[in-house]
Amino acid sequence: MRGENSVVKDPALAPEGHRKIEWAAAHSPVLAAVRERYLKDGTFDGLGVGVALPVEAKTAYLAAVLAEAGARVAVAAPLPSVVQDDVAAALAERGVAVFATSEGAPEDADRWMELALEAATAGGEAVLIDDRAGLTRIAHTTRRGLLPRLRGASEETTSGVVRLRAMEREGVLELPAIAANDARCKYLFDNRYGTGQSTLAALMQSTNLMLGGKRVVVLGYGWCGKGIARYAAGLGARVTVCEVDPVRGLEAYADGFDVLPALRAAEVGEVFVTATGNRRVLGEEHFARMRDGALLANAGGVDVEIDVGWLRSAAARVREARRHVEEFVMPDGRRLRLVGGGMVVNLTAGDGHPVEIMDLTFAIQALCAYRLAREHAAMRPGVHLLPREIDDEVARLKLGAVGMGVDALTEEQRRFLAGWRE
Numbered sequence: 095m096r097g098e099n100s101v102v103k104d105p106a107l108a109p110e111g112h113r114k115i116e117w118a119a120a121h122s123p124v125l126a127a128v129r130e131r132y133l134k135d136g137t138f139d140g141l142g143v144g145v146a147l148p149v150e151a152k153t154a155y156l157a158a159v160l161a162e163a164g165a166r167v168a169v170a171a172p173l174p175s176v177v178q179d180d181v182a183a184a185l186a187e188r189g190v191a192v193f194a195t196s197e198g199a200p201e202d203a204d205r206w207m208e209l210a211l212e213a214a215t216a217g218g219e220a221v222l223i224d225d226r227a228g229l230t231r232i233a234h235t236t237r238r239g240l241l242p243r244l245r246g247a248s249e250e251t252t253s254g255v256v257r258l259r260a261m262e263r264e265g266v267l268e269l270p271a272i273a274a275n276d277a278r279c280k281y282l283f284d285n286r287y288g289t290g291q292s293t294l295a296a297l298m299q300s301t302n303l304m305l306g307g308k309r310v311v312v313l314g315y316g317w318c319g320k321g322i323a324r325y326a327a328g329l330g331a332r333v334t335v336c337e338v339d340p341v342r343g344l345e346a347y348a349d350g351f352d353v354l355p356a357l358r359a360a361e362v363g364e365v366f367v368t369a370t371g372n373r374r375v376l377g378e379e380h381f382a383r384m385r386d387g388a389l390l391a392n393a394g395g396v397d398v399e400i401d402v403g404w405l406r407s408a409a410a411r412v413r414e415a416r417r418h419v420e421e422f423v424m425p426d427g428r429r430l431r432l433v434g435g436g437m438v439v440n441l442t443a444g445d446g447h448p449v450e451i452m453d454l455t456f457a458i459q460a461l462c463a464y465r466l467a468r469e470h471a472a473m474r475p476g477v478h479l480l481p482r483e484i485d486d487e488v489a490r491l492k493l494g495a496v497g498m499g500v501d502a503l504t505e506e507q508r509r510f511l512a513g514w515r516e
């Protein structure tokens with residue numbers, strides 16, 4: 095069985111993992127519909143699928159659906175801190191090659207991704223479902239020999255799409271890559287509502303503190319930041335937004351939030367959440383102004399938004415205040431508390447996005463993989479968008495699953511919108 099080559103913490107944890115995967119499956123009607131309509135047509139028979147994603151129940155259900163469709167699936171975690179060991183064990187037991195243990199070191203992740211690439215391509219060609227272009231980067235650097243076997247990659251994250259576009263600009267991207275993140279059924283729901291709910295759930299669960307009345311500073315008012323600000327306001331927090339894009343800052347103001355430069359916000363905030371995909375958004379100069387007890391968390395897809403290295407080197411003392419909460423006592427006695435290690439907090443200190451959100455995201459991912467598998471030969475190397483009709487279909491499937499629906503334009507309306515004489 096392919097799962098036998100896996101790297102997991104403890105196969106005996108599988109029963110709890112199976113329960114979690116069954117729960118995810120039971121709440122994923124859109125992916126189930128995609129499976130019935132498309133994935134069973136033989137496209138995936140014997141095809142490799144390399145997956146780099148947080149190893150938790152929704153990811154496992156996606157992998158299981160692709161395996162059931164005939165694919166040889168290999169999954170690697172992009173970080174040890176986003177691995178649920180029981181789910182990893184259950185997935186390996188279902189015949190998927192899994193390279194993921196929470197006990198690994200961050201440096202192990204590249205090795206896991208190399209192993210997943212090798213496993214996915216061992217029997218022939220493969221497509222990739224990627225996180226922050228990790229598998230794609232490895233296929234263009236340390237495992238270039240595997241490139242000819244890759245039909246293409248589908249990218250999950252905003253930060254990954256940024257990387258792929260950088261590769262395309264430099265003329266080094268040798269694969270067709272679909273920006274799954276840029277599908278409307280992905281970013282409008284996953285980045286906004288998924289990150290909003292799961293980031294605040296992780297913060298509340300880890301700290302057992304109340305958000306109502308607190309001054310929450312959200313850094314970055316993109317899709318993730320909008321969701322975090324909205325959910326925080328819904329819980330009664332007083333929200334301040336920091337941006338570098340004046341239009342997005344103005345949007346935050348019109349949405350009812352204060353908008354301040356980060357150095358000023360540092361003085362008033364009690365909770366700080368970064369969601370920019372950028373580096374050192376909170377650093378020494380911000381920490382110096384923060385009040386005693388400030389909570390810090392990162393919801394962005396890169397782990398350099400908060401300068402944790404500086405905090406660690408400058409602190410007089412560091413201790414684990416609670417599970418997932420590190421307390422840095424500064425030389426002047428102030429305590430700054432970091433939730434989730436400065437990595438993506440909803441996954442390192444929580445269960446990730448709600449199942450219904452990942453149902454949409456993974457329906458999009460499954461359709462991207464399906465498209466790459468079938469149409470790769472006609473796709474040039476470079477970044478591609480998912481055609482709008484596919485996005486529309488996923489939205490229709492979801493509306494149908496919740497007993498709702500939309501209208502279709504009449505012929506008269508279509509002509510009116512397409513013309514100019516009337």
Ligand SMILES: NC(=O)c1ccc[n+]([C@@H]2O[C@H](COP(=O)([O-])OP(=O)(O)OC[C@H]3O[C@@H](n4cnc5c(N)ncnc54)[C@H](O)[C@@H]3O)[C@@H](O)[C@H]2O)c1
Nearest residue numbers: 251252253314316317318337338339370371372393394395
């Ligand atoms: N936690 C999750 O589950 C999750 C989900 C989706 C995306 N992400 C990640 O979150 C990050 C943001 O994603 P997004 O879709 O919101 O991106 P986005 O491009 O829509 O928004 C990012 C925003 O950050 C702003 N920004 C950049 N540098 C800044 C700085 N120094 N200070 C203040 N603002 C700054 C930009 O102007 C932009 O408005 C990415 O890394 C993405 O991969 C995380």
Ligand SMILES: N[C@@H](CCSC[C@H]1O[C@@H](n2cnc3c(=O)[nH]cnc32)[C@H](O)[C@@H]1O)C(=O)O
Nearest residue numbers: 148172173176226250251395438445446447
């Ligand atoms: N690069 C990070 C993870 C990416 S965060 C951003 C992505 O995580 C995805 N995500 C959020 N919650 C979940 C989940 O519960 N399961 C799988 N992926 C998730 C989400 O779609 C988003 O685009 C790492 O090193 O692990």
